[in-house]
Amino acid sequence: MRNAFASEITALAEQDERLVLLSGDIGNRLFDKFKKRFPKRFFNCGVAEANMISVAAGMAHCGLRPVTYTIASFSTTRCFEQIRVDVCCQNLPVIIAGVGAGLAYAANGATHHSCEDIATLRVLPNMTVICPGDQIEVRLAFRAAFDHNGPVYLRLGKKGEPTVHGHSPDFKIGKGIIVRPGRDVCLLSTGNMLPVAMQAAEKLDNVGASAEVVSLHTIKPLDEPLLAEVFTDFELVVTVEEHSVLGGLGGAVAEWLAGQRRQRARLCRVGTADTFLHEAGGQEYAREFFGLTPDKIAGRILSLTHSDGEIVR
Secondary structure, three states: OHHHHHHHHHHHHHHOOOEEEEEOOOOOOOOHHHHHHOHHHEEEOOOOHHHHHHHHHHHHHOOOEEEEEEEHHHHOHHHHHHHHHHHHOOOOOOEEEEEOOEOOOHHHOHHHOEOOHHHHHHOOOOOEEEOOOOHHHHHHHHHHHHHOOOOEEEEOOOOOOOOOOOOOOOOEOOEOEEEEOOOOEEEEEOHHHHHHHHHHHHHHHHOOOOEEEEEOOEEEOOOHHHHHHHHHHOOEEEEEEEEEOOOOHHHHHHHHHHOOOOOOOEEEEEEEOOOOOOOOOOHHHHHHHHOOOHHHHHHHHHOOEOOOOOEOO
């Protein structure tokens, strides 16, 4: 995802001279092409992420279109006050790109895990939260974020994520994408869990449970018409995210659901538990720990069904 982001921001900078890139002392080689072509539009703000957000806000006040880039855990919770007061309170067009969201930096320990960022930022007025599911969505999401006249949190994975889309889908902020049609259960995936959700759907199909997969790339604003449709059409709706089950996609959908009078489906939230992971291990180990593998997701869904595949009510 980060390579797709670097490529797209360089291409867009060719088209709009207002675009400036601020880095929190990472991605220096990643942005070599950007720096070579636009040396006066790249700013390494160092290990001072909160200050970087405030600098970006000042640039936006001057008519520029700043994009900040650093590790997700450092660009969100560490900078919450600056994002709230300097960016959101003034509704400034600043894109905050957080790389390695969720458990992508699992090997670096709990300090580098970013499983609370959606929850903290989606409550801020004026903030839009976008979590693209693969490199194709990254490119489309960045373009959409740049065209959006307000604050955007762009939640990115790291590297090596599989490409799910075979072509460029119709991407709009606040509009989910049906990636895989199904009949029995609907998986609402966000961010870099989209390939995992697709694999889980295949495993469900193998045992006779037809699974639909939706890339719900925008957490705020939610695609409420799509939610109304899937909660009417399916017996079971499952949110899948590499984020805490509290306050993320699952929390947002549960809040929406609480305001609805009648819905056919029941909701199951799949995400990280309300705990810190202090054990050493990479992203795959962390996903196994939290039950975020295709086998465990499919198994959890099947545990909610009868032996004949009918969803338990």
